[in-house]
Amino acid sequence: MSKLNGQRPEVLTDLLARARRRLSSVRPVPVDAASRADLVAGTAAQIVAEFQAERLESHLETVDETEERELVTEVIARLQGNAGLATLLADESIEDIWCQGADVVWVRRTGGEREPAAPIADSDEALIELVRTLAAQAGINEQERRFDSGSPILDMRLPGGERLHAVMEVSPRPSLAIRRHRLLRVGFAELCARGMFSPVVGKLLEAIVRSEANAVISGRTGAGKTTLLRALASLLDPEVRLITIEDTYELGLDSDPAHPNTLALQGRQPNVEGAGEITLAALFRSALRMNPDQVCVGEVRGHELTVMLHAMNQGNDGSLSTIHASSSRAVFSKMMAFGAASPEQLDRSAMAQLIADGLDFVIHLDQTPDGERAVSSIREVVASDGETVVSNEIARPGADRRAEPYVRPSEAQQQRLIEHGWDASDWGRWQ
Secondary structure, three states, X not given: OOOOOOOHHHHHHHHHHHHHHHHHOOOOOOOOHHHHHHHHHHHHHHHHHHHHHHHHHOOOOOOOHHHHHHHHHHHHHHHOOOHHHHHHHHOOOEEEEEEEOOOOEXXXXXXXXXXXXXXXXXXXXXXXXHHHHHHHHOOOOOOOOOOOOOOOEEEEEOOOOOEEEEEOOOOOOOEEEEEOOOXXXXXXXXXXXXXXXXXXXXXXXXXXXXXOOOEEEEEOOOOOHHHHHHHHXXXXXXXOOEEEEEOOOOOOHHHOOOOOOEEEEEOEOOOOOXXXXXXXXXXXXXXXXXXXXXXXXXXXXXXXXXXHHHHHHOOOOOOEEEEEOOOOOHHHHHHHHHHHHOOOOOOHHHHHHHHHHHOOEEEEEEEOOOOOEEEXXXXXXXXXXXXEEEEEEEEEEXXXXXXXXXXXXXXXXXXXXXXXXXXXXXXXXXX
């Protein structure tokens, strides 16, 4: 008979809460699955042992050896209650996982195919528990990254590098989306070999980075913007003082041995009282005070754009960032909208001038007819004319939507690129 006198559910809830707190304090967080499993098992055993000691000190009857093992096993099972999800994450052909409730699960594979998958939790309550467990295992500070009625939206990076976004109570059922980046350490040459861009276009991209031009990578969701940004950053000299700014850690350049002098900054959402928010714009201002050689912004989404453009205008060259847009030309419309909504409320003429003075190139990604990701357009920012950003599309989509040389950059940019290894004759036969 159990020594807990019907209190087993409450005891398990308490043990689970203790284990989560203990796991959330672990630094550094184990990266590989086996080490994380060992950490969870060890933590569960330690928590239950402490529970036994507390009962003994309080002159309460301790549970017997069999029930102690059962408690440890159940705590481990609840902490690792992600077997279905772990199966999906182990499948390297899966890039996106979408879950609307515990039993409505869809995945998108690398080739773009979408298909339903098995449930990843027994109930919606178990799904919420799963998200909280993942946050604890990832070492997330629960005071900042809660997932409950008071904080129904959670955005976090899993230990394996996947990005998880979960919601509850703002949708009919708790839901989550997981985006995984298969190419966390992909090199520039490897992307060329995979067909993201041709060798000729690759030489131009390399010169853009080495000349410390300011560039933004555009594309739709899932186009490969972050992957390309990582690859471009791999071209930087190792001693470069690099600062990355993101709303959720995703680039991972600070953990790459190729970038030993890198600081990663992450924004923070306000707490339940509406205080404590740290915006990307605030982080960008802070980054500029920390003497960076170059700054990478994971994705420009709002007010941080104007801060970034001002910094580019003040000589902080070599900035790289990404932006969600349907074409290289549409980037300017998106930026205009961000400028109008910024605290400065810049009109279109002022914004056009700011873009023209700060930004050098737009590199756009699209999908080929066979579903592969590819650079489809490269646009040089030339000047502004009233409310218009004047630009030249120096590489245009070919028959397979991969970028092909179209016209040479302006004379000023040509000279700058040539000084950093670009051969203008690559573009000669397209004049």
